[in-house]
Ligand SMILES: NC(=O)c1ccc[n+]([C@@H]2O[C@H](COP(=O)([O-])OP(=O)(O)OC[C@H]3O[C@@H](n4cnc5c(N)ncnc54)[C@H](OP(=O)(O)O)[C@@H]3O)[C@@H](O)[C@H]2O)c1
């Protein structure tokens with residue numbers, strides 16, 4: 001157990017990410033006490049039952065009043081309103097952060113509401129699953145994953161260092177970049193993949209020539225890999241696409257060009273072009289495994305056989 | 309151990325699929341003896357070392373001469389040539405099958421070469437991983453997966469029943485359909501997903517604004533899910549797209565329309581349309597899990613934390 005980095009941590013929105021931070025922070029002794037707030041009585045009751053916070057309160061104002069570190073863990077589209085709501089109650093010197101999957105819009109929406117007496121250091125842990133809510137979280141979620149900080153220019157260096165130390169203690173590797181670059185990087189490594197997955201799952205479900213039952217039965221041919229991320233939370237993803245429109249449209253344009261090129265190769269029976277493209281992409285998988293960002297096990301290490 | 313269904317099984321091409329059939333057939337006592345042939349000395353040496361066949365031979369002619377069940381497990385584009393090669397050596401009454409991921413072209417390419425004295429029952433086990441070769445196979449690969457048989461009209465019913473019994477013993481569920489319908493179903497559940505995965509991985513690798521190192525680091529945001537199937541064997545997939553061109557182009561057309569619709573929703577900031585689409589696709593994931601075709605575990609049950 002290390003010496004706590006903060007006295008009181010406030011988590012606003014104890015969902016998948018918020019509850020994972022609470023679990024990891026407690027497991028690592030990163031803070032002395034944890035308070036969390038949720039608008040819904042059901043979520044509060046689950047958090048109490050799980051015993052993952054020291055205090056569970058109904059209002060965000062109450063949650064932040066004694067906190068040294070406040071992390072807003074709600075959908076991107078709600079972050080601005082939460083910032084406005086908590087602003088008058090923040091402790092002088094507190095660090096205010098978030099976990100939103102988009103960063104430029106967060107800086108724009110939250111920043112103006114926050115007083116000069118606090119340090120605003122936006123963050124995005126690039127880790128998650130397709131599940132939601134406090135029961136879905138776990139302490140190991142951030143281990144060996146990256147957490148990107150996007151401090152606005154002029155942010156207090158010590159505050160950035162303290163938040164970095166916090167995420168490092170939770171097992172993450174920290175990287176710092178501008179909000180705009182973050183949004184471009186995530187547009188390709190996360191937002192475009194989700195959009196494509198949502199699309200193809202929809203396409204499969206609308207065919208007249210192939211039934212839904214056939215799609216389900218024969219999904220092990222590859223399709224099922226797409227359904228995982230297409231099962232992610234609709235509110236979260238609606239907000240992300242609305243907030244990162246320009247970068248996503250840019251990546252979609254590139255993707256469409258590349259689809260056209262491969263379509264042409266298929267139409268013309270150009271086996272060499274297909275072979276060349278399919279060979280090139282293997283190296284990327286190898287790189288991801290070498291970078292410790294995926295398991296080398298076949299099929300993601302999915303269970304096979306009777307215990308499927 | 310059940311009573312063997314066949315005396316001698318010949319596997320032509322002991323790769324991922326061929327070697328998995330050998331392992332499963334032996335584990336289940338499905339046949340009395342197994343012979344396999346491979347063109348390459350390295351593959352033959354690996355199969356001998358693994359000890360998964362009773363006999364390993366260098367020519368396909370020698371492999372089939374005493375076999376009651378012959379299963380051709382080579383890339384789709386080579387199946388016609390193999391059929392021509394083995395035709396004169398086949399035992400009267402033998403069942404000849406394959407495992408190709410496309411079926412109409414297999415019927416067209418193999419069928420004409422095979423003598424009337426054998427029964428031709430094309431098959432496709434919808435199971436696999438991104439790895440190749442005899443070391444990648446395992447006996448449980450087909451458990452609770454589907455195997456599709458596409459017997460040409462007029463095929464001996466008993467031969468179809470015997471091949472069904474074989475696949476059932478290996479753990480698979482058997483379904484029978486026409487080659488054309490098979491190709492349409494697999495175009496959406498397997499071929500289109502692979503094409504899209506190959507495309508997006510290529511797109512990500514060609515950006516000037518985002519480096520490859522960034523793509524690798526932040527791939528846990530969703531991208532890494534696509535890289536698994538984009539790491540599949542290039543020869544196998546080139547052959548599939550060349551052989552199932554029409555159905556794949558048809559599915560690509562549908563997909564492109566749906567991408568356009570979602571792009572428009574993003575461009576116009578139409579949150580309701582996005583939310584509606586993202587909600588609909590969740591049901592498909594649930595259906596796949598209920599159908600036993602994927603694990604309900606978060607993140608495909610990928611390892612998390614230190615043993616990543
Ligand atoms: N999921 C991922 O893979 C992932 C990864 C990295 C970052 N993120 C980011 O993390 C944030 C939270 O995502 P999550 O996956 O943890 O979601 P989640 O499990 O659904 O949790 C969301 C939390 O936000 C609260 N909330 C939702 N709408 C609200 C509203 N209108 N007003 C106040 N509170 C509201 C929820 O409260 P109730 O319980 O009352 O509904 C819940 O506590 C998002 O900004 C997302 O972009 C997600």
Ligand SMILES: NC(=O)c1ccc[n+]([C@@H]2O[C@H](COP(=O)([O-])OP(=O)(O)OC[C@H]3O[C@@H](n4cnc5c(N)ncnc54)[C@H](OP(=O)(O)O)[C@@H]3O)[C@@H](O)[C@H]2O)c1
Nearest residue numbers: 321322323324325348351382383384408409436437440441
């Ligand atoms: N992988 C899947 O997920 C999957 C799923 C269902 C069906 N299938 C189908 O199964 C078949 C085999 O795929 P696989 O994944 O088992 O591939 P694999 O592991 O690469 O094995 C292919 C086998 O075919 C042999 N081969 C390759 N090219 C050949 C040629 N020109 N002449 C003679 N033999 C040749 C290889 O011999 P060497 O060792 O000498 O190279 C090897 O034994 C393909 O038709 C594929 O469509 C694959």
